[in-house]
Amino acid sequence: MPLYSEERKNRILSDIEQHGRASVQDLVETFGVSESTIRRDLNEMEKEKLLKRTHGGAVSNDSVNFEPTMIERVDRFYQEKQKIARKAASYINNGDTILVDAGTTTLPLVEAIKILKELTVVTNSVVHAEALKNSPHIEVVVLGGRLRHETQALVGPITDQALDHLHVDKAFLGTNGIDLSGGLTTPNIIEASTKRKMIDQATEIYVLADNSKFGKVAFAKFGEISDLTGCITDGEVDLSFVEAFHQKNILLDIVSQQEEGR
């Protein structure tokens, strides 16, 4: 179902306010409309002083957006994560029940799935839940648990226990390390336990990992590569991984790294 221009503009605006900027190309992909439409939207909103137009996109006009360095830091790999997230979103269908792990890599995913309907999203992240709080057509289920201040993730026995009683079609996890022998790893042992549980409770398991995670092994292991249904990443992936994934019949989806702006 197509969005009305009002809705689209609202989402563009919140996207820009959240991330400081947006490119025409990304918005085209996000909303599935033409460049003309996006440009018209941006120009109209600029007239209303809601944002500032730039070549290739627009930036936030809001004085609320302090500290350009902060935006920069958050946005460091924003483009890559955005692309990975959009690709991951393409695996999701209307009516699915999905599980979205906490983490900065999966956060753009919940942004990307806002346009879907009749979706049930289970998450162990307060931030992800907040991002979906104004999407009335998406059923949001938050796993309980102890809030880890470091990662804003909910972890621990309450989380694992909540997962016990749930089963989802697809799980989308982040990881700190993905290695052929070391498997899937993360620095925190309690988060690893929760991630493991997520794998157990999902039919299909996808990992979102930018290419810097490949070949890395962190402290706590939460799964093997063979546990996966697929992995979505970007950039150059070592041939050994490509072969190993192919041999195990695991999907390896690599989004192109064509850079833009800045």
Add this chain to the structure above:
Amino acid sequence: MPLYSEERKNRILSDIEQHGRASVQDLVETFGVSESTIRRDLNEMEKEKLLKRTHGGAVSNDSVNFEPTMIERVDRFYQEKQKIARKAASYINNGDTILVDAGTTTLPLVEAIKILKELTVVTNSVVHAEALKNSPHIEVVVLGGRLRHETQALVGPITDQALDHLHVDKAFLGTNGIDLSGGLTTPNIIEASTKRKMIDQATEIYVLADNSKFGKVAFAKFGEISDLTGCITDGEVDLSFVEAFHQKNILLDIVSQQEEGR
């Protein structure tokens, strides 16, 4: 059975508020009337500021500027709630494990307790958890559950089940109605169930209720006044309540209305 136009308009409005949007075509099919009629309805309701018209349909006026309305709602009795919250905070000691119910009345409470140390805060609100995310000396536990978009509260079986395994020293609840015979009530039956569970799992139970809640009875009951340890409120409370609370030996803490300037 033909609908009267008023009835149709009401249903269109609730449809839009529920789903955030509606298309002329869908409404035509839903109500079996012509496009002209639907457009007239929508235009009239737009004049009354009940919704926002778009090409092809209409979107909710609330969801478009959800943020301001939410802030507005929070701010409505902000001064009063602030005072009630500060008073409630005085019942909390370092080292306590407390439960804070979702709601606009209890939100200032978590702001007020940030200064305390060694506190464990259990909450069923994503918003409350977010407010505490940068307080590393406070252990935050989020109850899981389905996110109710209307109140941003987590409710349902997952929430209740998470509560099963917890016990807290003090619970701080909001309520929509507090009445001598009607007890404690709230409009939503699922939220009532969660509130009931909270009462069961706490040693001391406090209700935060501004004076407009007294004598009100909402749809779903979650407890009796005799369940309470105390009630913190403001303004003028009817003498019958004062006597009843005194007789049941329940604390009734009334913060004065013109305390501190502004």
Add this chain to the structure above:
DNA sequence: CTGATTATGATTGATTATGATTATAATAGA
């Protein structure tokens, strides 16, 4: 009853949203 009012549906020319195209402008790379 009659005439007025109201709600509705049908018709139609006008308006809007959108995508495609193209010549121009801005940017990046050599």
Add this chain to the structure above:
DNA sequence: TCTATTATAATCATAATCAATCATAATCAG
């Protein structure tokens, strides 16, 4: 710098949607 690439505004075509209008039927007042 100059050139290639990319983004842009301006234009046009088209399909969807709309407002305005009129006709009809139901309802209401007297």
